[in-house]
Amino acid sequence: MAKKYDVIVIGAGPAGMTASLYASRANLSVLMLDRGIFGGQMNNTAEIENYPGFPSVLGPDLAKNMYDGSVKFGAEYAYGNVESVKVDGNLKIIKTDSDEYETEALVIAAGSEYRKLGVPGEQEYGGRGVSYCAVCDGAFFKNKEVVVVGGGDSAVEEATYLAGIASHVTIIHRRDQLRAQKVIQDRAFSNEKIDFVWNTNVEEILGDDMKVTGVKVRNNQTGDESVINTAGVFIYVGILPMTEQFRDLGITDGDGWIITNDHMETAVPGIFAAGDVRKKDLRQITTSVGDGGLAGQQVFNYLEGLHSSVESVND
16 A cells, blocks of 8 residues: 655755755654655765855765754655656655655655766766766775866866865866856866866767776867876766656656746646756755745645645535
8 A cells, every 4th residue: 555644755855855844843744755865965065165054064964964854853764766756636646666655745856967978988987987976986086187077166166176186187178167156266276286178078988998098078169189098087067857757747847847936836736846856047055955945834835725625625
């Protein structure tokens, strides 16, 4: 039989954990589902410097603190890879790879994942020199040369982190200037262990039978090709919403981002979305926490209204 909860939250990142906190404090039965460890991408961030109240905090530490708060009022946490969501009247039926659940209110906070370059060698050398997480894999490249692909906040922040481990870091960017915040750029520009290759695309990741040995690059202005020798390739070229299993619900745009109003409500009554799955301009821990708080409160309001309507009909 399906397990029943007042609220099910898919995703245990900052948005999902905050939604669970607010909903459970309202005395609702809450289940958080995630296919991995709680905290999401916070676990892959060495140091967070823009979360209010903490001049600097380690990502995994902030994740643990948020989790402890999210289950304090009775919310449950379970592993589960969500395969489908179906709507049957007011019920939402969630199937995972191991269980089935029912709820009247669903919060989708599944987050996003790193975009792949899609070049030869990327998949082949995954875990053998190709990485999307400097905190996870940086230690393997101590005193070695590495490259970082990208020009946004994540790319430049992780390049700075890697500069403390590797002998040298080269940032490869397809444009002629970075997109990262100025304070982050300034930190990288002043680091003598970091240099930059502008207007350049990675065409192929090269290696031997065991590991990455270099990247083949092409200047997108001149067409010139060259090879940069490197032991590691760290890729930060954007994110994609983890919403494939929700697209049949009619709540996403053409790129897969979930569309909500200011109350985190989607086009389907009783289904809310929060955090990095939403179509919005800024994706940060702070904005995810704000989304989660709103979603948790709106879930309570929705259920109150739903049950009041049922009682009125029965009377």
